[in-house]
Amino acid sequence: MPEIKKINHVAIVVEDIEESLGFWRDALGLPLSHIEQVPSQESAVAFLPVAGSEVELVQPTTEGSGIARYLEKRGAGMHHLCFEVDDIVGMLAQLQAKGIQLINEEPLTGSDGRKYAFVHPKSASGVLVELYQLT
Amino acid sequence: MPEIKKINHVAIVVEDIEESLGFWRDALGLPLSHIEQVPSQESAVAFLPVAGSEVELVQPTTEGSGIARYLEKRGAGMHHLCFEVDDIVGMLAQLQAKGIQLINEEPLTGSDGRKYAFVHPKSASGVLVELYQLT
Numbered sequence: 001m002p003e004i005k006k007i008n009h010v011a012i013v014v015e016d017i018e019e020s021l022g023f024w025r026d027a028l029g030l031p032l033s034h035i036e037q038v039p040s041q042e043s044a045v046a047f048l049p050v051a052g053s054e055v056e057l058v059q060p061t062t063e064g065s066g067i068a069r070y071l072e073k074r075g076a077g078m079h080h081l082c083f084e085v086d087d088i089v090g091m092l093a094q095l096q097a098k099g100i101q102l103i104n105e106e107p108l109t110g111s112d113g114r115k116y117a118f119v120h121p122k123s124a125s126g127v128l129v130e131l132y133q134l135t
Numbered sequence: 136m137p138e139i140k141k142i143n144h145v146a147i148v149v150e151d152i153e154e155s156l157g158f159w160r161d162a163l164g165l166p167l168s169h170i171e172q173v174p175s176q177e178s179a180v181a182f183l184p185v186a187g188s189e190v191e192l193v194q195p196t197t198e199g200s201g202i203a204r205y206l207e208k209r210g211a212g213m214h215h216l217c218f219e220v221d222d223i224v225g226m227l228a229q230l231q232a233k234g235i236q237l238i239n240e241e242p243l244t245g246s247d248g249r250k251y252a253f254v255h256p257k258s259a260s261g262v263l264v265e266l267y268q269l270t
Contacts, residue, residue: 006185024259027233052186099162127213
């Protein structure tokens with residue numbers, strides 16, 4: 001049986017990473033691991049590790065991308081919740097067998113080799129759920 | 136220095152806990168610890184532990200409460216993000232010194248003795264952040 005191992009990260013869409021770091025890093029005290037440009041997602045992402053999970057601050061870097069439209073429509077806030085899973089192909093099959101609507105029926109592969117897929121919020125209490133399988 | 140220890144939980148506001156468990160428990164496979172009635176919050180909460188953190192499904196049990204109005208206005212989805220902190224009084228003082236707007240300037244005490252307080256989303260990238268200090 002495929003199994004959820006942990007919360008990998010909570011992604012927060014923000015207007016401006018530097019401004020948001022004033023809260024998450026400077027006031028709350030979370031360490032900033034690094035900031036990464038992610039051209040494929042038309043965004044920049046700040047990674048703040050916390051006990052085996054991460055807070056990710058995602059800033060759109062173009063207009064018109066999905067994440068930019070989300071920010072425009074809903075404002076800054078939590079965007080998606082990502083779980084690490086030990087067998088993403090098995091998990092996606094299990095979800096489909098239960099009638100869960102997926103955004104990605106097959107896992108995508110990130111530049112670092114990790115596999116990931118999104119579950120549709122309609123099937124997940126309004127939450128955009130991401131699944132990661134680390135390599 | 137007060138320190139964030141981990142993500143304690145991600146709270147998800149839902150229309151109906153039993154229906155939502157069809158995804159979180161039955162399809163995704165997270166264990167259900169228990170369901171608790173929380174009259175002080177006019178809600179019922181399902182607790183699903185995952186690697187030292189929890190997913191909490193929060194269902195309003197009355198009309199007109201803050202959480203019921205949130206659900207009516209924004210629909211189901213992630214509601215707040217809670218961190219465990221080792222010194223909540225110290226953390227609240229640190230946040231105030233940094234100009235962060237708090238909902239609770241003094242920690243509240245739960246029925247189980249834990250201390251908690253909320254940070255205003257205006258100061259936290261649109262995220263309702265809760266802080267817990269376990270006893």
